[in-house]
Amino acid sequence: MTTQFTRRAMVGATAVLALTLAACGGGGDADDAATGGDSNELTVWHYFSEDNQVALMDAYAEKFSAEHEGVTVNNVFQPYDQMNSKVVSAAGAGQGPDVIVFNGAEWSTLAMAGALAPLDDHWADFEDADQFPDAVLHGMDGSTYAVQGYVNLLGLWYNADILEEIGVEPPTTMEELESAMAAAVEAGHRGITLSALPQSQGEWQAYPWLSSAGFDYENLDEAALAEGFGRVRGWIDEGYLSQEAVTWDQTVPFQQFTAGGVAFAENGNWQMGAAAADADFEYGVVPLPLDESGQVYLGGEGQAIGANAQNPDLAWEYLRSTYLDYDGQLLAQENVGSIPSRADASQEESVTADELLQPFAQTLNERGTNYPASVIPPEAVADVQAAVGQAWSAALAGQTDPEAAAAQVVGQLQGLIN
Template sequence: MKRKVGLTLLAAATSMTLALTACSGGSGTSGGGTDAGDEPKTLVIWDYENDESAMGQAWAKAVEIFKEEHPDVTVTEEAQSFEQIQKNAKIVLTGDSVPDVMEYNKGNATAGQLAAQGLIMPLTDAASEYGWDTKLAGSLATTAMYSEQGLMGSGDWYGVPNYGEFVGVYYNKTMFEEAGVEVPTTLAEFEDVMATFKDNGVTPLAEAGAEYPLGQLWYELVLANSERSFVDSYQLFANDVDFHGSQMTDGTTKLQEWIDAGYIDNKIAALTAEDMGVSFLNGKYPMMVSGSWWFGRLDTEMQDDWGMFLFPGNSLHPGSSGNLWVIPTNAKSPTLAKEFIDITLRPEVQNVFAEKGGLPVAGDTSAITDDQVKELTTNFQTILDSDGLAFYPDWPVPGYYDVLVSQLQSLANGNKDVTAVLDGLQDPYVSGKDDLLNG
């Protein structure tokens, strides 16, 4: 069936007067909806991906398989926008006109809130039945699980990811060849490569301080001195974080050294992610530390030969699973929804992700023929094999994205030193954590 594109969610939200009420997230049973034997022969799917994207094409394959296996079920796909779902989901999901399965963002402030308010079903039993808890172990499963407070990383399963994302180093092969340098495998070698470019009059790193990129580079440098226990403390509140301990201090100091050495342009404080990406595309800089989401654009727009490698020496990297499939508590066909979710993790669907430049969580890299797509997917698989996803630096508490951007801008333009920046990062983190745990 052709996807229905419109304002379904927004219209439903506008017409509803029912106030949102909070309730418990419940146990790990399927809960809500109708019994399997009484379910209607319909499946309503909401997502916000472009049909031409890797996600859109993979999910179209999943729908095709579902229809083949359920010829008596009417499948309706309704394309929403990310903004519509983010703004209106909590209101719409209190009513009866809800999808059976929907794409939703992961994290404490999004899926965690819906879970804590009882608006999406716990899926722990289904995760065990279908084997999702085996396929998506370790850091992949972290974004799928939420406590009764809605905190990510523990408690019941409430969503299922089927693709991933990560941060690595894109590099211009033409510029590397001209400079006579090789792909570095350690942080020291990485600094040697940057020094060579700088000595040749070329600033080595494309960067941006007005948005997320500088924060992700900072986090890479923090992770260079860290183990999983640090990530669990910083992201999941397993223990208190020492903002003046070795991980934060050494990483922030290293970033300051790179700025002082001219490895990063001193005018980056006002630059956006788009500015950074365009400058790398145009061959102004030989390297760019950023996410797998840039892959498709580089593949279509970059003229020079290019590639990607993992941040040298790190076993932990910024990244996570992709968005989640969740099932609203009021879904009319929860059993069919679980079957659809399971289909999205089958090899024939996961391999579509791989072939189209997405990042499958359960794919077969040997099925990929494109060299650059294979490089991207192999890098991601290397991270998964070592349980190396460390999430993103702005995730722990609400509003921390703006805090991180502001503090690192101050470092980049010389308004604050390392100690002052760490103080500025610590206070909002501590207060935000206290609000989440005790508010």
């Protein structure tokens, strides 16, 4: 299956949307908004830095303010790697935002720290609750603490101009991918970009390749894990992937891809707006060409009410009007390329007929898996992600050979999971 998209076909619509949202203002200053404001103010913490993601936050603020006269929404940026610590620290001081938008896989870290308010009463009265699958509701001890308004996942972006130059089709197997990367490098291009950061983003991007080698968190196969580490380390040795990947979060590799000169990028559906705005070449997406056991996380941001929200009822109204609303979910799809979590919104033609979203939808149906893996205890999620992310990064950096990295991290995982 091959899909191809041209920047020119989408950039007009994206430009109109960007101009519409520009008047809404950007994110606030974290130091200026540690808590919610008065009864007519709502503070929302997020970690988005991409223009299209920030524009979505502005669009939600505008939508909510238009529907709630006199209410001001303050969007406050927090760096991704500081979000959890700042949320927990604020909660410990009896402060914090009204709404938190965070890495959905880390809900347990925040909930166990007492930083999130239960959503149970609000959810019980929510008239559209039956539109949401259980997989996007996160909680423990009988309470729900976070919801995902959309699903994000990884695919293989490709530069169609480079593939045409080297005479290959978008790959459908691992062997085809490696052959195409070799041809691209021989022609003077780079092979692929991805993130090997030693934390949860690295683990997120590592898991498809590791599971493709036969690793999963239920079986903890050390040999399979070493094979997965070794394969991608081999891409660095062959010159397909820059060793600088160990310093890149998921934003930088895609910026490298859209700048041109790179055949492939392992990245997500949320990059559609960035591709339309920044890529001056024809591009497309196919599912990651994994082996039979390969799996792709179904991720996305979680949304929650802060434990010390100044306006908890207004915070719920914000969630209901934006992330959980039919039209609000389509705003995320149009601007960021996220797949709606509502059953009705996911069947909207703008989703089902989109040439770029279709490969992600195919992956969702064929290879999608829970994020984090359900076998991992909630209290161990952050430690598991950190351990695997660090091992992945060390193996790709050449600091540790793949076999030693696998042996070390499996020993850690056995204690954390069992």
